[in-house]
Amino acid sequence: MNKLYEMYEVDDRIYKKLVELDYFFFAASCAKRCYKGVEFLTQQQGFLKDVVVFDYHKFRPKEFNTDRGEYESYYKYRKLKRITEVQCRNEDDAVLHLNTMPINTGSRVGLDITALSIPDLFRIIYVLKEIKKVEDIHIFYTEPKHYYFKDGLFSSYEFLVGERKNKPIPEYFTSGREDKEILVLFLGFDRVVSKYVHDRVMPTDVVAVNGFPSYMPKLKDISLINNYELLSTIGKEKIVSTKANNPFSTYNTLCEIKAIYKDYLLNICVLGTKPMALGACLFSIDNKDSVKVTYPYPKEYNISGLEEGASLLYYKI
Amino acid sequence: MNQFIYSNPFIECTARDMSYEEVLKYWCSPFKYFKLDERSLFNSLTPIFIQGARGSGKTMILKYLSYFCQKELAQKAGEKDILQYFRQAGSIGFYFRYKEDFGRLFETITCSTSTKKDLFLYYYELYITREILYVLNDMYKSYYLNETVSNSLTTKISEILALSSPSFEDLLEELNRKISKIDDWVKKCRYFSNAEEMLKKLMTNNDLIKKICNSIRTTVTDLDNIKFMIIIDEYENAFDYQLLINTLIKQVDSTDSITYRIGLRPGGLYTYNTNIGREFLQLDRDYIQKNLRFDTIHSYKKFIQEVANRRLETVKEFRENDFIDIKVILGDRENLESEAKEIVRNDPEKHFDKLKIKYKDCNDFNYAKETLKYPNNPLIEMLNIIWVLRGIPIEQTVSSMNLYLKGEYSKNSPEAMKKLAYKYKRDYVDKYKYQLITILANIYKTNKKYYSFNTFAFLSSQTINDFISLCRNTFYCLDETFYNDLFINKNDFVKNKVIPIRAQCKGATQTAIEQVEKVKLCNENGTEMYTFLINVGNLFQEMHQDISAKYPETNQFAFENEAQIESRPLLKNILNNLIKWGVIFKKERPQSISIGRKKGNLFHLNRIFCPYFNISYRTRGGYNFVIETLLFENMLNNSMEASDVKNWQEILPKKKEWMQQQLFEGDLEGE
Numbered sequence: 001m002n003k004l005y006e007m008y009e010v011d012d013r014i015y016k017k018l019v020e021l022d023y024f025f026f027a028a029s030c031a032k033r034c035y036k037g038v039e040f041l042t043q044q045q046g047f048l049k050d051v052v053v054f055d056y057h058k059f060r061p062k063e064f065n066t067d068r069g070e071y072e073s074y075y076k077y078r079k080l081k082r083i084t085e086v087q088c089r090n091e092d093d094a095v096l097h098l099n100t101m102p103i104n105t106g107s108r109v110g111l112d113i114t115a116l117s118i119p120d121l122f123r124i125i126y127v128l129k130e131i132k133k134v135e136d137i138h139i140f141y142t143e144p145k146h147y148y149f150k151d152g153l154f155s156s157y158e159f160l161v162g163e164r165k166n167k168p169i170p171e172y173f174t175s176g177r178e179d180k181e182i183l184v185l186f187l188g189f190d191r192v193v194s195k196y197v198h199d200r201v202m203p204t205d206v207v208a209v210n211g212f213p214s215y216m217p218k219l220k221d222i223s224l225i226n227n228y229e230l231l232s233t234i235g236k237e238k239i240v241s242t243k244a245n246n247p248f249s250t251y252n253t254l255c256e257i258k259a260i261y262k263d264y265l266l267n268i269c270v271l272g273t274k275p276m277a278l279g280a281c282l283f284s285i286d287n288k289d290s291v292k293v294t295y296p297y298p299k300e301y302n303i304s305g306l307e308e309g310a311s312l313l314y315y316k317i
Numbered sequence: 318m319n320q321f322i323y324s325n326p327f328i329e330c331t332a333r334d335m336s337y338e339e340v341l342k343y344w345c346s347p348f349k350y351f352k353l354d355e356r357s358l359f360n361s362l363t364p365i366f367i368q369g370a371r372g373s374g375k376t377m378i379l380k381y382l383s384y385f386c387q388k389e390l391a392q393k394a395g396e397k398d399i400l401q402y403f404r405q406a407g408s409i410g411f412y413f414r415y416k417e418d419f420g421r422l423f424e425t426i427t428c429s430t431s432t433k434k435d436l437f438l439y440y441y442e443l444y445i446t447r448e449i450l451y452v453l454n455d456m457y458k459s460y461y462l463n464e465t466v467s468n469s470l471t472t473k474i475s476e477i478l479a480l481s482s483p484s485f486e487d488l489l490e491e492l493n494r495k496i497s498k499i500d501d502w503v504k505k506c507r508y509f510s511n512a513e514e515m516l517k518k519l520m521t522n523n524d525l526i527k528k529i530c531n532s533i534r535t536t537v538t539d540l541d542n543i544k545f546m547i548i549i550d551e552y553e554n555a556f557d558y559q560l561l562i563n564t565l566i567k568q569v570d571s572t573d574s575i576t577y578r579i580g581l582r583p584g585g586l587y588t589y590n591t592n593i594g595r596e597f598l599q600l601d602r603d604y605i606q607k608n609l610r611f612d613t614i615h616s617y618k619k620f621i622q623e624v625a626n627r628r629l630e631t632v633k634e635f636r637e638n639d640f641i642d643i644k645v646i647l648g649d650r651e652n653l654e655s656e657a658k659e660i661v662r663n664d665p666e667k668h669f670d671k672l673k674i675k676y677k678d679c680n681d682f683n684y685a686k687e688t689l690k691y692p693n694n695p696l697i698e699m700l701n702i703i704w705v706l707r708g709i710p711i712e713q714t715v716s717s718m719n720l721y722l723k724g725e726y727s728k729n730s731p732e733a734m735k736k737l738a739y740k741y742k743r744d745y746v747d748k749y750k751y752q753l754i755t756i757l758a759n760i761y762k763t764n765k766k767y768y769s770f771n772t773f774a775f776l777s778s779q780t781i782n783d784f785i786s787l788c789r790n791t792f793y794c795l796d797e798t799f800y801n802d803l804f805i806n807k808n809d810f811v812k813n814k815v816i817p818i819r820a821q822c823k824g825a826t827q828t829a830i831e832q833v834e835k836v837k838l839c840n841e842n843g844t845e846m847y848t849f850l851i852n853v854g855n856l857f858q859e860m861h862q863d864i865s866a867k868y869p870e871t872n873q874f875a876f877e878n879e880a881q882i883e884s885r886p887l888l889k890n891i892l893n894n895l896i897k898w899g900v901i902f903k904k905e906r907p908q909s910i911s912i913g914r915k916k917g918n919l920f921h922l923n924r925i926f927c928p929y930f931n932i933s934y935r936t937r938g939g940y941n942f943v944i945e946t947l948l949f950e951n952m953l954n955n956s957m958e959a960s961d962v963k964n965w966q967e968i969l970p971k972k973k974e975w976m977q978q979q980l981f982e983g984d985l986e987g988e
Contacts, residue, residue, distance in 0.1 A: 091425075092507060096507065099507075127508070130505075131505070131508050163838060163839060163840050163842075163843035164840055165421065166840070167418055167422070168418045168419075170422065170426065170503060170504065170507070171505075172504070174497075174500050175440075175444070175499075192834040192837075196835055196838040201417070202334075202414075202416070203334065204334045229831045232793055233328070233786075235328045292418070294418045296838070299840075299844075
């Protein structure tokens with residue numbers, strides 16, 4: 001618990017503290033903020049050696065949205081020099097590519113998690129940490145300036161659209177030692193999803209984790225309101241808070257939950273922010289035998305948000 | 318804020334998250350209600366499938382059958398020889414639940430189908446073995462097994478598992494390590510080139526369960542004649558791998574004395590196939606099926622009252638203040654007359670404006686309005702309006718009303734007016750009362766209210782969990798003032814301890830919204846199911862608001878050609894999913910699909926959705942909406958206007974013409 005950590009907001013002064021990177025990975029996206037990290041780092045002469053972009057077809061803009069600037073935004077990566085494209089048509093393509101790369105323990109690896117889906121984030125870090133045994137990973141993340149709400153703030157955030165299939169992330173499947181299972185659900189804004197996950201997992205117990213403080217103060221309330229169905233079912237005693245943009249805070253929160261629910265298998269499901277997912281990911285890797293990670297995989301993603309970025313954050317894990 | 322507000326006795330605590338002790342704490346025997354024979358549940362060698370909708374009480378029953386619950390019961394009953402108790406019951410139950418994510422895991426594993434099957438079966442063997450070891454360990458710790466017997470048993474089981482553990486606890490530890498190794502393979506298999514070979518080396522033992530059960534029987538004298546009952550809950554989560562377990566079920570015989578109790582949802586048995594040639598599972602030969610359906614609404618109401626009251630009793634303040642009978646707390650039944658009065662309170666004559674359809678002249682309209690008035694009961698007024706709009710003269714309508722109110726009506730009376738008064742009574746009491754309130758609510762731009770124990774019982778469609786959800790959301794609507802008035806001030810308006818209608822209605826609506834939204838998320842045709850639900854709901858809503866009340870309370874539907882749907886895999890699959898996920902219910906027995914029509918299956922929406930659409934939760938015979946296959950397809954894929962659904966026959970030719978035109982224009986563009 002309370003691990004020492006490094007976390008900065010990256011600017012011209014701070015970047016000098018960072019090590020040069022042998023590999024830098026990021027994902028293509030329509031959201032403008034997703035290129036903030038790679039653009040900033042490529043401006044620094046010789047800072048990045050090998051840059052790899054994961055072009056996840058599931059995030060590509062829809063054919064009929066050509067006039068909305070999403071194409072231009074998505075394929076912005078093609079303007080970057082000396083970059084390797086990895087076409088990810090299937091769920092496994094990114095991690096299998098990563099597995100074939102000559103990365104080793106001492107490699108200096110950077111990863112921008114901004115545009116990664118939460119399951120992909122978990123899987124990539126698993127390969128880097130558990131298969132390639134990379135010692136330090138340098139993570140970059142650009143916070144959003146706004147979220148995309150379709151019809152107003154209080155009920156309409158839809159990042160993951162429609163049907164969900166609740167599945168384990170395969171690299172994080174654990175049977176557990178007993179039948180007792182606690183669902184640790186990091187709340188997001190998508191309405192009713194948390195309740196849906198709870199219904200499908202059918203755990204022995206549940207803890208809902210709300211991100212606080214959030215990028216905007218009101219977001220913490222919106223996430224509570226949009227998760228009313230779950231929270232009213234489980235009762236307020238089962239809600240805890242963690243810092244929304246600090247993976248280390250998430251890690252510590254999970255340590256506390258684990259200390260309370262000693263004999264339980266922790267079923268972690270992150271519907272919240274990427275930094276929360278990052279913290280949960282590190283915790284899961286450190287507690288393999290008592291943690292599994294599941295996720296309600298959507299049929300499709302809503303990729304219409306041309307989100308702008310706020311600050312660029314750096315974490316060393 | 319008042320502390321009582323937080324004591325919501327209906328906060329989630331379903332059977333799945335209950336410990337075995339809690340199962341007994343909340344246990345209300347459902348056997349008599351479901352006509353289940355408790356004895357045969359314990360001692361039948363033929364496997365029993367317990368089928369019931371989500372929240373119908375399957376898990377509670379299955380956990381109750383397990384060793385740990387039975388042991389608690391035996392202890393509470395002062396039983397000294399526990400093994401003898403099990404011997405008399407006929408079996409020892411080992412409870413195991415298939416989690417959805419476990420079933421789905423196999424979709425993500427990259428290896429051959431046969432390896433996946435082997436892996437599934439191996440996991441099954443390990444998981445059940447672990448449950449058996451938990452039971453044996455508990456028997457040992459509770460001194461039901463003496464040192465010699467347990468030593469002998471651990472030695473035998475160690476051999477079977479190829480381990481060398483001196484105690485049950487060590488065996489469990491070793492077994493967990495075995496499971497962990499397999500988990501590890503699952504995590505990393507896609508990153509190894511020789512993954513399948515590695516797995517084969519890990520899966521060293523087979524037939525574990527059979528061998529272990531056999532060694533128990535031969536080692537523990539008291540259990541030499543006992544059946545080992547493997548209880549598998551949520552069998553639907555085994556997905557395609559049911560075939561493997563089906564094979565074990567098919568192979569049940571008295572030699573091994575292993576039997577099964579399987580809990581599953583309707584439509585949750587995906588295959589009857591087994592691994593034995595062309596053999597398949599046969600009902601009443603290889604297994605018995607028990608459906609968890611209450612015979613009557615009356616018996617369901619009795620059961621949920623018992624369940625809810627038990628929960629209320631767990632809250633000290635409720636217990637001390639005698640706030641523990643759900644039937645009293647919600648009120649027995651709704652009162653439509655007072656609800657109607659409440660609707661028209663601020664504008665008692667607005668509904669008469671509907672007469673303007675018939676009476677354009679101001680004087681005629683005023684005469685009609687004044688004559689048809691009956692301020693004591695706006696529902697009666699509404700019926701008068703409908704009669705007059707249907708062409709019955711004002712005077713006859715009023716006379717019929719008066720005779721009905723005086724009780725002077727008769728079906729076989731020689732007096733025509735008394736006969737008509739009888740029809741008036743039939744229309745009001747038996748036919749239209751509910752429809753009248755929805756029409757009235759629509760005119761006043763308000764919603765029908767859903768409240769009372771009877772209403773909640775109907776809304777929950779025999780799903781106990783849904784009844785609990787309705788109560789939970791209602792209790793959340795209670796504020797500090799209510800509890801203060803009830804417990805501290807003991808105010809008059811709450812002296813009869815009924816929760817305000819407003820709170821009940823809000824709770825019911827919240828539950829309905831939640832359930833509708835969840836349909837959309839379901840991974841098995843969620844989008845299509847949601848679209849169909851909304852289309853059907855909107856249709857019924859429009860029919861409920863129809864001022865002519867042509868088809869009162871229509872809330873059932875049938876398919877014009879069910880055979881055609883069955884022959885089209887996609888439609889068949891969606892229809893099955895609609896039933897499986899409780900979006901619609903199929904009536905048990907075939908009936909006329911509508912007035913004067915052929916016999917067939919009737920369906921209705923899950924009644925929990927009724928507050929969402931403001932429709933009736935009651936089932937009425939007579940007219941049902943009949944859906945053609947093409948319309949069904951459209952209702953699955955398009956958000957339709959209710960009028961387009963209703964008038965499908967009329968718009969169909971235009972639609973076909975439009976489709977052909979599109980095709981033709983498309984061809985031209987192509988050229």
